[in-house]
Amino acid sequence: MKVACVGGGPASLYFSILMKRVDPSHDITIYERNPAGSTYGWGVTYWDQLFNFMHRVDPESARAISESSVRWDSWVVHIHDRATITVENADEGSGIGRRRLLDILAERARSLGVHIAFEHEIGGEEELPDADLIVAGDGINSVLREHNADHFGTEIAVGRNHYVWLGTTKVFDSFVFAFTQTPHGWIWCYGYKYSGEHSTVVVECSPETWEGLGFHEASESDSLAMLEKLFADVLDGHPLIGRTQVDGSAHWLNFRTVTNRRWYHDNVVLIGDAAHTTHYSVGAGTTLALGDVAFLVDALHGHAELEPALARYQRKRRAAIKAPQRSAHYSSRWYENLPRYIDLPPQQMMDLLDQRTSPVLAHVPPKLYSRVGRIREGLATLRSGGRSWRTTSSE
Known part of the structure; x- marks a missing residue:
């Protein structure tokens, strides 16, 4: 298969890696409009679930990413001059510089025979007439998506x-x-x-x-x-x-929440932020983009014909991301309604920060929800020996 990936972000790079891992005969070119080494953003967060997946499907790039990452296993919440709350044994997370992540994935892709064309902007699918498949990994402002916005059914909520x-x-x-x-x-x-x-x-x-x-x-x-x-x-x-x-x-x-009713049109398929966005407060953007890649590669190698493969990808992946999309929506709403929670006692406010992805939180009095949540959290801690909380108050 001759594949053109538009956009040189993590999703396109990882897609090319997995495609080559499955079948080295694929002819893959990535087109990135910016020069090599230029990128926006600072750090990328990821969690053990994503790393474990990456280690299974491509151990080489996973090891390089791990070696360049830093980790944390605690939270600290400062509430003005009222209190500082430290949460020990929290969910362990990792961070890596976005530029370093792109360098690792680009190096790995090249080692597998992928061609990366920097400073090469694609204005539409008509510029890629020889491609069997065009992967639109060109982000939230996707040019390829906008060319067929009516077909994709793109909606953007600000x-x-x-x-x-x-x-x-x-x-x-x-x-x-x-x-x-x-x-x-x-x-x-x-x-x-x-x-x-x-x-x-x-x-x-x-x-x-x-x-x-x-x-x-x-x-x-x-x-x-x-x-x-x-x-x-x-x-x-x-x-x-x-x-x-x-x-x-x-x-x-x-923040713009992008959704699409359809994720493919002819031989053009959307991945990552071109297909969907999730609010940054849940830290799931990179994880979901790489998940798109895994579903797409699996669908392409499970069908001999392109259209059924893309239809399967759309059906399966859209269903899989509904839960994290809902969580991101409720998280963003929690911050938009911060005055509802910020004047609670610090420990209660922290409880609700931790539970901000709950679909019922906005409909229950915050103090009542916090009391129920503390009982649930206490029982879970007793069973698992999990998180410990320490509060330093100035009140």
Whole structure:
């Protein structure tokens, strides 16, 4: 099969690796519009479930990723000047720099005979007339998807809150949440390390807080200076690092949830963010994209004809991601309704942060839900010897 992958992100690279692993005779080219070594974003999170899958299907790249990753097994939640809650023996996670991840996957793909064409932008499927299969891994702004948006049935829902993705030289020992109160409302961040020198920091707030603090008209340098003051306690004097814009503005965004009624059209198939997006607060984007790859490769090698294979991929994978998509939706709604929870006693607020993907939380009084949740958590801890909690309160 002659395959063209549009977009050089983790999904396209991993797809090419798995396809070559199954059948080395596949002729695969990846087209990436940016130069080699250039990428956006800071760190990528993943969990043991994803790593175990990767180790089964391609041990070589899994080992290289593991060697370049850093790990954590605790959370620390700072609630302004009221309390700091430490959760020991939490779900163990890992982080790796996005650029390093891409380098590892690109090197592995090349070693298997995949051709990667950097600085080669594809404007439409008509530019790839010889391809038997065109894989659209070109992200949330997919050109290939937009060319056939009516067929794919693309819908985009824009989130209410503003967020910005940043880096820092502060290396967090734990996965960090920090909630800061301002005269204009609450602003919060998530932080996690992805190397021995850097961490990712994602900052989020409501539109009222965003405008009240002046971020809507602040330059990037002014925005970073304000955020460094707001989160001085967790940054320990370390700077925040932005993503340079041509006009000097900060890269604030509203999260866009992308869904598609169909995931393929003729010989074009969607994977990763081109097919679906899930809110960053559940940290599942990379995991779901690589899961798409596994389902697609399995479908392609289970059918001799392309159309039945793509139909199977669409049917099976759409069903498989419904649960994480729902969790991401409820998680984003929890943050959009933060005032409902933030004034609870710190331990109760932490309980609800931990349970934010629950579909019933928004419909139950928070204090009642927290009491029930604490009983359930206590029973689970007694049975498994799991998490331990430590709270330092300033109240």
